[in-house]
Amino acid sequence: MKNFELFLAQSGLPIFYIKIGLGFLFSFLITFFSIPTILRISRKKNLMDEPGIRSSHLRKIANLGGIAIFYSIGICAPIFAYELFDLYKFLFASLVILLYVGVMDDIVVMRAYKKLVAQVVVSCLVVIGSDIRIRNLFGIFGIYEINYFVSVVFSIITFIILINAFNLIDGIDGLAGGYSLVCSSLFGISYYRLGSYNYPLVILSVIIIGSVLAFLYYNLSNYRSSKIFMGDTGSMLLGFLLAFTSISFIDIFIDKNIPNIPRYHLKSAPVVAVAILILPIVDTLNVIIIRLINKKSPFDADRNHIHHKLLKLNLTHRRSSGYIILYYLFIVGLAYLLRHTNVNLLLFIILFLGFFGAYIPHFIYTLRHIKNTKN
Numbered sequence: 001m002k003n004f005e006l007f008l009a010q011s012g013l014p015i016f017y018i019k020i021g022l023g024f025l026f027s028f029l030i031t032f033f034s035i036p037t038i039l040r041i042s043r044k045k046n047l048m049d050e051p052g053i054r055s056s057h058l059r060k061i062a063n064l065g066g067i068a069i070f071y072s073i074g075i076c077a078p079i080f081a082y083e084l085f086d087l088y089k090f091l092f093a094s095l096v097i098l099l100y101v102g103v104m105d106d107i108v109v110m111r112a113y114k115k116l117v118a119q120v121v122v123s124c125l126v127v128i129g130s131d132i133r134i135r136n137l138f139g140i141f142g143i144y145e146i147n148y149f150v151s152v153v154f155s156i157i158t159f160i161i162l163i164n165a166f167n168l169i170d171g172i173d174g175l176a177g178g179y180s181l182v183c184s185s186l187f188g189i190s191y192y193r194l195g196s197y198n199y200p201l202v203i204l205s206v207i208i209i210g211s212v213l214a215f216l217y218y219n220l221s222n223y224r225s226s227k228i229f230m231g232d233t234g235s236m237l238l239g240f241l242l243a244f245t246s247i248s249f250i251d252i253f254i255d256k257n258i259p260n261i262p263r264y265h266l267k268s269a270p271v272v273a274v275a276i277l278i279l280p281i282v283d284t285l286n287v288i289i290i291r292l293i294n295k296k297s298p299f300d301a302d303r304n305h306i307h308h309k310l311l312k313l314n315l316t317h318r319r320s321s322g323y324i325i326l327y328y329l330f331i332v333g334l335a336y337l338l339r340h341t342n343v344n345l346l347l348f349i350i351l352f353l354g355f356f357g358a359y360i361p362h363f364i365y366t367l368r369h370i371k372n373t374k375n
Contacts, residue, residue, distance in 0.1 A: 066234025
């Protein structure tokens with residue numbers, strides 16, 4: 001890798017910006033040219049997603065797009081952001097495990113407990129093995145530094161929740177991909193502003209952006225022959241990586257007394273991370289609450305997700321995804337403007353607006369129904 005950096009340095013441009021450009025370019029191209037092959041194999045072997053109770057599509061669609069996303073990230077990240085894999089020894093192993101479990105589930109549909117076991121394993125690998133964990137809540141509910149054991153358990157649960165939450169929002173074209181694009185962009189910009197020590201995380205964010213952009217070209221295609229879903233493979237990989245980047249973001253603001261590495265302090269760091277990931281968090285909590293109120297299992301499939309409510313208003317997949325992403329971007333912007341506000345007050349505002357947004361489609365549908373009844 002040192003020889004590679006020496007080769008890049010001879011161009012006269014800063015190595016970091018060359019890595020950014022090449023990382024984005026190659027991640028985009030690898031995904032873009034991998035998907036047509038995956039589509040051909042999926043059709044030939046009939047590896048297609050069948051419409052079900054939660055499905056928003058009416059025909060069989062290939063659902064192995066996550067393989068291309070992994071292929072792209074798995075090649076580009078070790079080349080352009082290899083420092084991450086030196087620092088976090090179990091990161092790549094975790095991605096490989098999720099790839100295997102995701103592909104198995106997309107092809108033969110695994111039992112939920114088997115997927116959960118795999119998620120627990122990868123979460124333990126990065127939390128315990130790579131020491132990626134939430135160490136401090138900066139005063140949320142009066143909690144500051146967390147005991148090591150509690151920190152490990154809390155972080156593992158956070159990883160599992162975010163992996164599954166991201167999987168749940170992957171219900172319509174463009175939503176999971178578009179939202180991961182937004183989250184990666186926001187985390188990437190934040191890491192860039194926080195200094196050169198975080199540049200490998202910036203490059204990882206850019207690689208994710210390039211890969212997801214290429215995937216969205218096919219996912220949002222109007223032609224059935226070129227359309228593809230990311231499947232559980234893609235949603236679990238992206239959910240895991242966003243959990244990894246969000247926890248790393250919170251960890252940056254903790255004074256670890258490491259020499260030659262600048263530390264930062266932002267009391268609202270955990271809330272800002274919650275704001276960036278507000279959609280999967282709120283959507284998951286909302287559907288679980290609804291199922292419990294209706295005395296159903298939290299794991300039962302239904303159509304109470306935010307995107308299902310927007311489709312009920314006869315919106316297209318693209319418009320539904322666009323409206324959802326724009327609304328939750330507004331929440332992120334507000335969190336940034338109020339980042340120096342009391343951390344508990346800010347958390348309340350973010351969660352309130354998050355849940356309020358989840359019910360806006362329901363309010364509109366009810367008003368339409370009342371209006372139509374009167375007419």
